Amino acid sequence: MIRVENLVKSFGSFTAVSDVSFEVAEGEIFAFLGPNGAGKTTTIKMLTTLLKPTSGAIELDGLDPQKQQNEARKRFGIVFQDPSLDGELTAWENMEVHGVLYHVPHKIRRQRAEELLKLFELWERRKDQVKKFSGGMKRRLEIARGFLHTPKILFLDEPTLGLDPQSRNQLWTHVKRVNESERVTVFLTTHYMDEADRVAHRIGVIDHGKLVAQGTPQAIKEQTGTESLEEAFLKLTGSTIRDESAGSADQMRQFAKMWSGGRR
Amino acid sequence: MSAIYILWLRELKRYVRSRTQIVASLGQPMLYLLVLGFGLGPVFQRAGNGSYFQFMAPGVIGMTVLFSSIFSGLGLLWDRQFGFLKETLVAPVPRLQIMIGRTLGGATVSIVQGLLVTTVCVIAGFRPVDFATVPLAMVFMVLIAIVFAALGVAIGSSLQDMQGFQLIMNFMVLPIFFLSGALFPLAGLPKALQIATAVDPLSYGIDGMRTVLLGRSHFGAMTDLIVLSAVGAVLLVIGAQRFSKIEI
Numbered sequence: 001m002i003r004v005e006n007l008v009k010s011f012g013s014f015t016a017v018s019d020v021s022f023e024v025a026e027g028e029i030f031a032f033l034g035p036n037g038a039g040k041t042t043t044i045k046m047l048t049t050l051l052k053p054t055s056g057a058i059e060l061d062g063l064d065p066q067k068q069q070n071e072a073r074k075r076f077g078i079v080f081q082d083p084s085l086d087g088e089l090t091a092w093e094n095m096e097v098h099g100v101l102y103h104v105p106h107k108i109r110r111q112r113a114e115e116l117l118k119l120f121e122l123w124e125r126r127k128d129q130v131k132k133f134s135g136g137m138k139r140r141l142e143i144a145r146g147f148l149h150t151p152k153i154l155f156l157d158e159p160t161l162g163l164d165p166q167s168r169n170q171l172w173t174h175v176k177r178v179n180e181s182e183r184v185t186v187f188l189t190t191h192y193m194d195e196a197d198r199v200a201h202r203i204g205v206i207d208h209g210k211l212v213a214q215g216t217p218q219a220i221k222e223q224t225g226t227e228s229l230e231e232a233f234l235k236l237t238g239s240t241i242r243d244e245s246a247g248s249a250d251q252m253r254q255f256a257k258m259w260s261g262g263r264r
Numbered sequence: 265m266s267a268i269y270i271l272w273l274r275e276l277k278r279y280v281r282s283r284t285q286i287v288a289s290l291g292q293p294m295l296y297l298l299v300l301g302f303g304l305g306p307v308f309q310r311a312g313n314g315s316y317f318q319f320m321a322p323g324v325i326g327m328t329v330l331f332s333s334i335f336s337g338l339g340l341l342w343d344r345q346f347g348f349l350k351e352t353l354v355a356p357v358p359r360l361q362i363m364i365g366r367t368l369g370g371a372t373v374s375i376v377q378g379l380l381v382t383t384v385c386v387i388a389g390f391r392p393v394d395f396a397t398v399p400l401a402m403v404f405m406v407l408i409a410i411v412f413a414a415l416g417v418a419i420g421s422s423l424q425d426m427q428g429f430q431l432i433m434n435f436m437v438l439p440i441f442f443l444s445g446a447l448f449p450l451a452g453l454p455k456a457l458q459i460a461t462a463v464d465p466l467s468y469g470i471d472g473m474r475t476v477l478l479g480r481s482h483f484g485a486m487t488d489l490i491v492l493s494a495v496g497a498v499l500l501v502i503g504a505q506r507f508s509k510i511e512i
Contacts (some may be wrong), residue, residue, distance in 0.1 A: 048354050050512045073356040084347035088278045100270040101355035129281075 001026040001153055001185040002047065009042050016042040018209040019056075024202075029179055029186040031200035033193070033233060036242045039209040040189040041081055044157050047187070048078050061152055077102075079143055081158045081189075087131030091122050091141050094130060095148060102149040109148070116144040120170065122250035135162050135239035143171055150178065156188040160195060172199050193230040203229075207237040267357040268276065275369025279376070286377075289332065293381045297324045297388065300447070307338055313449060319480075321382075321390040321399070322473035323446025326408055329378040330444075333409045334437055336370025337416015337503075338431055350512055363507040367500070371409035378405045384464040392477040400476040407492040408469035412440075414499035421506035422477055440466050450482045465495045 002024040009017040017039040024030040034040050045051040047058060049065045049072060058065055059261050065072035092113065099109035117123040120140040130138060139162050146154070156175070160168045172195065190196055196203055196245045197217045205213040205220070212235050213220055217229055224232040279286070281439075301317040301324075308316035343349040352362050382398070392398060419432060443457075444466035454463065461467050472488035475481040 013400065045512065050353060052511060070356055070358055070435050073354060076354075078354055080347065080350055082347055084351040086274065086278075086343075086348045086351075087346060088281055089274065093274075093277070097270050097274060098351070098355075101352065101357055103266075190428065 001028070001061055002030075002187060003057075003059040004043075004047070005057040005126065007043065007046065007058065008054045009039075009046060009051065010054050015209050017046070017206075020206065020209070020211045022204050022211060024185060024187060026185055027179065027183040029175070029188070029199055031196040031203045032187065032189045032206060033191075033196055033203060034189075034206035035237050038206045038237075038242070040206060041157055043206070044078070044155055044187070044189070048076060048155060049073060066225075075151060076153040076155060077146050077149060078155040079146035079157065079159045081161065083138060083142070085130045085138060085145075085199060088129060090127050090129055091117065092126040094141060095145055098145045099148050104149045112148055114142075116147055119174070120144045120167065124153065130132070136164060136167065139163055140167055147178070150182055151184065153185045153187060154178070156186065156190075158189050160190060160192060168195070171261060175199065175264045193228070193231075193233055197229040205233065205236050212236050265361075267355070267361045268368065271352070271362060271365025272369040272372065273334070275366065275373055279373040280331070288378075289328075289377060290380065290384065292331075293324045293328045294384065296327070296447075297321065297381075297385065301388075306427070318390060318478060319390075319449070319474075320447065321385040321442070322477055323470050325378050325381050325385065325401075325405070325468040326444065326466060326473060327441050327446050329374045329383040329405050329408045329469075330412050330441060332374035332377040332439065333370055333412040334416040336373055337367070337418070338420045338429070339370065339412045340417060340420030340431070341423060341429070344420075353510065353512065359508040359510075360504050363417060363504050367410070367413045367503065370416065371406065371415040374409045374413065375402070375405050378409070393479050397476040398488075401473045404469050404472035404476070404488070404492070407489075407496055408466065408471075409494060411465050411469070411496040411499055414496065414503040418499060418503040418506045421503070421510050440464055443467070444470050445482065446470050465492060468492050480485075 004023070005021050007017055007020045008015065019045065020039070028181070032040050032043065042051065046053045047060065047065065049069050052066065060072050061075045063072045063075065086097070089097065095113040095117070096109070099113065104112070114123070117126055120143065122141055122144065123136060124138070125133070130141065133141065143159055146156070154175070159171060163171065175186055175188075175201065180188055188200070200217060202216055203220055204211055213223065215223065221227070221229060221232050224235045226232040226235055297317070297320065297367065301320050305316040308314070308319065313319065353359070355362070377510045379402075392401075443460050443464040445461055446466070449459050450458075450467065450471070466490045468483060470487040471482045472485055472492070475488065
């Protein structure tokens with residue numbers, strides 16, 4: 001369903017993703033793991049048409065997301081790592097906008113939006129502007145929104161970041177359900193190794209832009225001779241802490257904080 | 265089509281919800297209109313140009329539409345920062361539609377804003393030659409709004425963050441306003457200023473409004489209409505092109 005060959009992305013002299021190749025089969029749950037700044041989000045951005053690869057080939061359901069952007073976009077849904085809601089709109093309106101943009105028919109849109117908002121316990125607050133929500137609630141809304149349409153491929157970029165255990169549990173149950181009942185292929189990233197171990201069929205570990213291991217959780221543990229995925233991960237990627245340089249988006253967010261109370 | 269509609273609607277909802285912003289954005293036009301309008305009035309009158317307040321009202325309306333539409337286009341930067349832009353960019357909708365939805369939304373908001381200021385002008389004593397020409401003036405408002413909303417989107421698509429905002433404000437938006445003949449008659453200017461005012465698209469918008477509202481014209485309403493439509497079309501194409509190239 002997803003095929004990536006010799007994918008490279010460099011920003012000036014910095015190579016964020018270097019010669020990465022992998023395949024994800026239809027109906028598979030694939031976890032993409034790596035320390036901060038390893039190239040996970042950059043890879044997802046290239047897969048979802050937000051960034052152009054420097055070189056290499058990508059195939060989504062047989063389509064090239066560079067050349068057939070719109071067709072490719074019809075195939076996937078995504079929950080972003082950082083916020084992507086409109087704070088001025090209410091929770092319900094955010095769901096509506098998403099549903100319309102993804103061509104979900106009116107009736108199904110309403111029905112599913114209601115189900116999902118109830119599932120993620122936001123139904124009571126659906127008429128409130130999102131800017132009044134807590135971090136966890138916003139996160140839950142992003143996830144609920146991601147499930148509004150049923151894509152062939154679902155990208156989840158650190159979906160559980162900032163979620164409480166209840167919501168996390170809810171999320172993974174739901175992911176497994178759509179994966180099993182609707183054969184949705186799932187491509188996820190996370191820093192919680194236990195989650196990856198529990199949910200993913202296969203795992204790829206990326207570090208410094210390079211894919212360092214690939215296989216089932218079991219195989220990776222065996223390959224590194226470790227008991228848990230966490231240990232395997234540390235063995236593969238070392239124990240030094242990584243820094244991500246702040247991108248322009250982060251700088252702007254700081255700027256916005258200074259001017260909070262500003263218009264958007 | 266539904267994508268264009270929902271994005272247009274979003275802009276409107278955001279506008280209606282930001283009440284403080286609506287009030288705040290009326291402040292500057294009021295200042296120009298009331299202080300300059302009445303302050304420079306006697307001098308203008310003595311120079312034999314008639315009522316400055318009457319003369320300036322279309323200019324202030326044009327200014328309001330200019331600011332409001334260009335900022336709505338630059339609102340793209342805020343959406344980039346708060347992430348909502350991504351949500352629209354990965355949606356299975358041609359980016360052209362997304363751009364059109366945003367631009368029309370921004371243009372609509374600025375027309376509403378322009379009408380608000382028009383109302384205030386009338387309350388403060390502005391009298392068009394004939395109130396029946398107000399719909400004609402609206403045609404020019406719409407054109408101004410589209411031209412500058414598209415320009416805003418084109419610039420917003422090319423910038424990464426708000427750093428360049430001041431630059432654009434000081435070297436683009438304000439010159440467009442000051443060189444548009446909003447504040448002074450375009451006739452009998454020094455050569456350099458004459459050229460500068462003639463390449464400023466807003467000049468044609470304000471001249472158009474002045475022509476239909478007051479019956480005094482510099483370029484002629486037909487020229488105004490043609491220039492604005494042509495510039496609008498070009499900027500829409502550029503804006504759409506820049507927008508489709510956005511990477512995050």
